Amino acid sequence: MTRLTRRDRLRILVIAPSRHPIREPHPGGLEAAVWDRVRSLRASGHEITLIAARGSDFLDRTPERMRLPSVVWGGDRSSDEAYPEGYLDQVTSVLDGVLDHLAADPSAYDLVDNHSLHPVPIARSAEHGIPMLTTLHTPPLPELVAAADAAGPAHSFVAVSGHTAQEWQAHGVESTVLPNAVDPDAWPLGPGGRSLVWFGRLVPEKGAHLAIDVAQSLGRPITVAGRVGDVQYFDGFIAPRLGDGVRHLGPMRRRRLAHLVGSSGCALVTPCWEEPFGLVLAEALTTGTPVAAFDRGGIAEVLEGLPGTRLVPAGDTAALAEAAEELLQLSASERQRIREHAVERFSSRRRGLQLDALYRHRLAAGAVEPDRAAATT
Secondary structure, three states: OOOOOOOHHOOOEEEEEOOOOOOOOOOOOHHHHHHHHHHHHHHHOOOOEEEOOOOOOOOOOOOHHHHHHOOOOOOOOOOOOOOOOOOOHHHHHHHHHHHHHHHHHHHHHOOOEEEOOOOOHHHHHHHHHOEEEEEOOOOOHHHHHHOOOOOOOOOEEEEOHHHHHHHOOOOOOOEEEEOEEEEEOOOOOOOOOOOOOEOOOOOOHOOHHHHHHHHHHHHOOEEEEEOEHHHHHHHHHHHHHHOOOOEEEEOOHHHHHHHHOOOOOOOEOOOOOOOOHHHHHHHHHHOOOOOEEEOOOOOOHOOOOOEEEEEEOOOHHHHHHHHHHOOOOOOOHHHHHHHHHHHHHHHHHHHHHHHHHHHHHHHOOOHHHHHHHHHHO
């Protein structure tokens, strides 16, 4: 990777989502995307300060007072929807402190790169006037839509897909599309296999139980890999079906996960919500493993024109099974072609150049005088 000259290096404050530490094994695609971005930016020579949960990687430049709390659950009560009592108050307090710091010294950073799902970084951006880029990783969240109304002119938004951009546009938030990326070195070409794989967060909206339906209808083994984000869902829809060709491996570090996916014959992607992007699509294809998926949200856009992919109507497990069986027949040369096209579209190297162009465009627009009135209202 080409190192930047001193003149081109930027001092960037990256604000991560707060629920989980930014480290392996990645809790979900959002955290994986932020981890990859910080690592890539640092490798390029930028000076990165990460605002993230305690226990994250890359916190060497982050003062203790600016580190976010991690969610602490008792026993097995973890949830990707709810929060422990008092947690959001702690996050708000830390983020307010970070924004106070920016307002007091706007020269400390050249740019703010925001991935938080908390409204404070957006709502208070007018107070410091530092050029700021917020990535929209999710469908529209009411609290973030409301915060966007208060964002200053130095604030820009980026969406992970055209579908997500259109959803936010309907709520008055304009954005530029910058799709997620994959490090091709971290997801090497795999040999394939005869079994199926499903990987991601084990929550109702990801629909792992439907992938199990497909595997069992075909009489093929399936490995389900991922963190349990909803205990009730896992206990009710996944755990009772383990065994007899169905196994759950839990969260996995990237190297092991890439080996598992690359050694599988087909990846099933079964969203039961309007999927903003679906990073697992790009990861699987980069290993050469074909993908059979439900057509929900931005998935059709992400897969458009790529070999080794099949889209079926959302929820149609019979059609998904037929598509998977067809993809399981692909040859080694076809897997190689799948990877080549995936690397061309999703490579983090290419995306890094696009991100840098967005940074430079935002900086060219310039910082603005902080809105001191916003800080006092």
